[in-house]
Amino acid sequence: MQPTGPEGSVTSDMPEKGPHAQEPRKLEARLTDADRLYRAFVASGAGATLVLITLIGVFLLIGALPALRTAGLSFLTTQPWAPDGQPPKFGVAAMMFGTFVSAAVAMVITVPVAVCTSLFINEYAPRSLRRGLTSLVDLMAAIPSLIFAIWGLFLLVPLLQPIEDWAVAQFGGWMPLMEASATGGSLFNAGLIIACMAIPITTSIIREVLAQAPRHECEGALALGGTRWGMITAVILPFGRSGIVGGSMLGLGRALGETLAATLILSIAFEIKPRILENGGITVASGIAIEFRDAQELGLSALMAAGLALFLVTFAINFLAALVANRSRPGAGA
Amino acid sequence: MTAPETKALPSTSGTGERRPDTDAGAGPPRKVPPRRRPRAWRWTDMMETAGSLVAAFFLTWLLFTRLLPFRVMPVAFAVVWYALFLPIHWLVTKDGQGRPAAKDRLVTVLIGTGAMFAFAPIVFVIGYVGYRGLKVLRPNFFTETMQIVGPLSKATEGGALHSIIGTLEQLALATAIAVPLGVLTAVYLSEIQGPLARPVRLVADAMTALPSIVAGLFVYSLLIKPHLWLQSGILGSLALAILMLPTVTITAEQVLRVVPGSLREAALALGAPYWRSVLLVVLPTARAGLATAVILGMARVVGETAPVLMTTGGTTVLNTNPFSGHQDNLPLFVFTQIRSSQETQVERAWGGALILLVVVLLLFVLARIAGSAGSGRRRARFPGRGGQRRGR
Numbered sequence: 137m138q139p140t141g142p143e144g145s146v147t148s149d150m151p152e153k154g155p156h157a158q159e160p161r162k163l164e165a166r167l168t169d170a171d172r173l174y175r176a177f178v179a180s181g182a183g184a185t186l187v188l189i190t191l192i193g194v195f196l197l198i199g200a201l202p203a204l205r206t207a208g209l210s211f212l213t214t215q216p217w218a219p220d221g222q223p224p225k226f227g228v229a230a231m232m233f234g235t236f237v238s239a240a241v242a243m244v245i246t247v248p249v250a251v252c253t254s255l256f257i258n259e260y261a262p263r264s265l266r267r268g269l270t271s272l273v274d275l276m277a278a279i280p281s282l283i284f285a286i287w288g289l290f291l292l293v294p295l296l297q298p299i300e301d302w303a304v305a306q307f308g309g310w311m312p313l314m315e316a317s318a319t320g321g322s323l324f325n326a327g328l329i330i331a332c333m334a335i336p337i338t339t340s341i342i343r344e345v346l347a348q349a350p351r352h353e354c355e356g357a358l359a360l361g362g363t364r365w366g367m368i369t370a371v372i373l374p375f376g377r378s379g380i381v382g383g384s385m386l387g388l389g390r391a392l393g394e395t396l397a398a399t400l401i402l403s404i405a406f407e408i409k410p411r412i413l414e415n416g417g418i419t420v421a422s423g424i425a426i427e428f429r430d431a432q433e434l435g436l437s438a439l440m441a442a443g444l445a446l447f448l449v450t451f452a453i454n455f456l457a458a459l460v461a462n463r464s465r466p467g468a469g470a
Numbered sequence: 471m472t473a474p475e476t477k478a479l480p481s482t483s484g485t486g487e488r489r490p491d492t493d494a495g496a497g498p499p500r501k502v503p504p505r506r507r508p509r510a511w512r513w514t515d516m517m518e519t520a521g522s523l524v525a526a527f528f529l530t531w532l533l534f535t536r537l538l539p540f541r542v543m544p545v546a547f548a549v550v551w552y553a554l555f556l557p558i559h560w561l562v563t564k565d566g567q568g569r570p571a572a573k574d575r576l577v578t579v580l581i582g583t584g585a586m587f588a589f590a591p592i593v594f595v596i597g598y599v600g601y602r603g604l605k606v607l608r609p610n611f612f613t614e615t616m617q618i619v620g621p622l623s624k625a626t627e628g629g630a631l632h633s634i635i636g637t638l639e640q641l642a643l644a645t646a647i648a649v650p651l652g653v654l655t656a657v658y659l660s661e662i663q664g665p666l667a668r669p670v671r672l673v674a675d676a677m678t679a680l681p682s683i684v685a686g687l688f689v690y691s692l693l694i695k696p697h698l699w700l701q702s703g704i705l706g707s708l709a710l711a712i713l714m715l716p717t718v719t720i721t722a723e724q725v726l727r728v729v730p731g732s733l734r735e736a737a738l739a740l741g742a743p744y745w746r747s748v749l750l751v752v753l754p755t756a757r758a759g760l761a762t763a764v765i766l767g768m769a770r771v772v773g774e775t776a777p778v779l780m781t782t783g784g785t786t787v788l789n790t791n792p793f794s795g796h797q798d799n800l801p802l803f804v805f806t807q808i809r810s811s812q813e814t815q816v817e818r819a820w821g822g823a824l825i826l827l828v829v830v831l832l833l834f835v836l837a838r839i840a841g842s843a844g845s846g847r848r849r850a851r852f853p854g855r856g857g858q859r860r861g862r
Contacts, residue, residue, distance in 0.1 A: 167743075167744070168743045170743060170745055171743050171744045171745055173745075174744060174745035174748070175662060175664075175744075177654070178654050178657050178658045178661070178662055179658055179662065179664055179666065180654075181650070181651055181654025181655055181657075181658060182654065182655045182658035182659070182664075182666050182667075182670050183666060184651060185651055185652070185654075185655040185670060185673075185674065185715060185719065186666060186669060186670050186673055188651075188712070188715070189673045189674065189676075189677050189712075189715070189716070190673060192677075192680070192684075192685075192688050192712065195688060195691075195692060196684070196687075196688065199691050245587075248584060249584045249585075249587045249588050250588070251584070252580065252581045252582075252583070252584020252585055252587075252588075253584060253585040253588040253589070255581050256581050256582060256584070256585035257585070260578060260581060260582065260585075261585075269589075271838065272589065272592060273588070274834070275592070275831070275834050276588075276591070276592045277766075277769070278765075278766075278769035278830050278833065278834050279592075279595065279773070279827065279830055280772065280773015280774070280775075280801060280826060280827075280830060281773060281774075281775075282773050282775045282801045282804055282805065282823070282826070283595060283599060283773065283804075283823050283826060283827055284591075284595065286804065286808050286819065286820075286823060287594070287595045287598055287599065289808075290598075290602075291594065291598050299545055302543070332591045332595075335587075335588050335591075336588070336592075339588060363570050363571060363573070363574035364574055364578070365570075365573055365574040365577040365578070366570065366574070368577075386678065386679075389678065389679035392679075392681065393679070393680070393681025393682060393683065393684070394681075395681070395682060395683045395775070395776035396775050396776065396805070400808070400809070420681075421681050421682075421683040421684075421776065424683045424684075424687055425683055425776055425779060425780075428687065428690065428780055436691055436695055439687060440687060440691055443681070443683070443684040443687045443688075446681055446684065447679075447680060447681065447684055450679035450680070450681060451676045451679060453679065454675055454676055454678065454679045455676070458675060
């Protein structure tokens with residue numbers, strides 16, 4: 137290391153930069169035999185993971201081909217599900233609609249609640265409570281979705297029923313989404329339960345990212361006379377944007393793939409019902425869970441096509457999330 | 471470990487009463503004054519909040535009983551109360567302390583409310599499952615199976631031994647498959663960063679979103695439908711392992727990345743070969759985080775119902791061999807019982823749910839103990855690295 141010239145950069149992490157430090161020196165490391173063995177071993181593990189995971193996608197695609205060939209483009213627009221009927225008539229329209237609506241309901245609730253909870257734990261809760269609350273959130277993330285689902289089925293949905301009935305009676309006339317003939321097994325309720333499951337996992341990730349916001353900048357904001365909210369909007373939220381998007385996307389992934397809540401709560405109906413408070417609906421995951429037992433050759437293939445469609449959607453969402461997260465990372469510093 | 475006191479201060483309390491703490495390292499003869507702890511709130515703030523609450527309450531009461539022709543529904547009352555409280559509180563604070571402070575206070579209330587919505591379900595879930603479950607849990611729940619239990623038997627008869635055994639075996643097998651593979655992959659991603667790293671990371675990221683039912687469907691249509699292997703515990707483990715793998719990989723990779731590079735470099739500079747630096751320095755340093763990764767993976771799959779629904783078959787008979795014959799497991803037990811139309815069976819499902827919950831809690835506590843033990847040791851060894859541990 138040589139002493140810095142007068143133009144030595146102040147913003148860099150490295151205090152000193154010699155004139156030859158423009159590019160890193162080439163390091164040559166000799167590998168021992170044991171090192172080579174270790175590398176090969178670890179690489180084979182990674183390779184196995186890659187192969188296994190790729191295999192799933194490829195296999196789903198191969199399995200789905202017969203059904204896709206039979207149905208053609210109508211696979212995307214047909215609502216009923218009777219792949220083993222004569223003639224076979226099936227499509228994912230109703231399933232996809234239900235999946236998206238319930239996931240959308242879930243995310244509308246999850247994201248604000250998760251951000252609030254993360255901020256609350258990190259910035260507002262008393263220091264002594266912080267660890268406990270963090271553990272509580274992590275614990276919630278560990279509670280199986282099945283338990284949330286049966287809890288929702290037996291406690292939350294009956295509890296909400298009168299409120300929903302009331303809402304339908306009062307606002308059904310002029311709010312287009314709320315007309316309903318019967319409530320209870322609706323996409324809205326399914327979404328609500330899914331939100332209960334998605335909140336902890338989303339919160340857990342968002343909180344962790346927000347906790348890494350540079351403390352000195354937070355304190356700087358406060359020292360300059362900012363309010364706590366000012367500090368949050370100026371430092372923490374910009375820093376954590378990628379984390380918020382990433383955490384939300386993970387929650388969304390969980391919401392889209394959630395099987396049990398939908399299976400237990402929805403009254404099964406393979407049709408598109410735009411009124412979210414009305415009984416009936418189906419999601420891709422619950423459709424697979426319900427139909428797989430009776431599925432014949434083409435039926436199974438059709439289910440795999442539906443599974444593939446769901447997987448493609450979740451994959452696309454993940455991919456988008458990764459793009460967003462990567463793009464906002466440089467601006468976020470650190 | 472001197473974590474800076476970052477007790478946040480709204481600007482409103484910045485009156486002249488606080489003096490900077492300059493007593494910390496002063497000379498020994500000077501008498502140390504009692505340490506001042508800055509507070510984030512004052513009693514007047516409390517009074518303002520309380521006053522706003524009361525004002526909103528009575529306004530709501532007035533609205534409901536005198537002005538509107540509505541029946542008083544408790545829920546609606548609470549909602550209106552809250553909706554009125556927000557603007558009142560805002561106005562009161564704005565009057566006394568100005569706009570930014572009012573905004574800050576309003577947001578504090580909103581954030582607190584949001585957090586409440588997140589924490590309320592946990593209390594209700596645990597409480598309700600405990601309440602329903604304890605009604606049917608008897609010792610025989612752990613020693614009997616459902617083999618000789620008919621639909622008309624009492625809810626306290628029969629048990630879930632077969633499901634508990636099944637769950638434990640399947641979870642252990644799934645962990646045994648997924649964890650070594652996941653950790654190896656993570657080591658590859660973070661330590662070797664070879665040519666496979668990009669595709670592996672991409673695929674693993676994509677797989678975190680793999681719906682659990684699709685993993686079940688994969689195993690079902692690959693092995694079960696073509697009659698290559700009949701439904702059994704190991705197939706359930708396989709499906710669960712597929713779900714665990716990306717979780718373990720990604721979490722472990724993140725943990726390994728947090729290990730300070732200086733530690734690796736120090737090990738290498740001391741002449742250690744790569745494999746020793748990874749095995750003896752990197753992995754032990756990240757032990758706490760790795761334990762968390764494993765537990766996160768286990769917790770993700772222990773309650774998964776969808777994949778085992780398709781792969782293990784489900785049975786009412788005890789089958790300790792996960793490699794052949796149908797096997798039950800706890801989520802499946804709960805799922806089949808709760809969908810039954812018999813009231814007694816539904817009751818039994820809550821017993822199963824409670825056990826499942828306890829298993830998850832146990833796993834969780836174990837993870838915490840493992841995690842904190844690891845990080846405690848690390849903390850003792852590297853006292854200056856407080857910042858590195860923030861986050862996990």
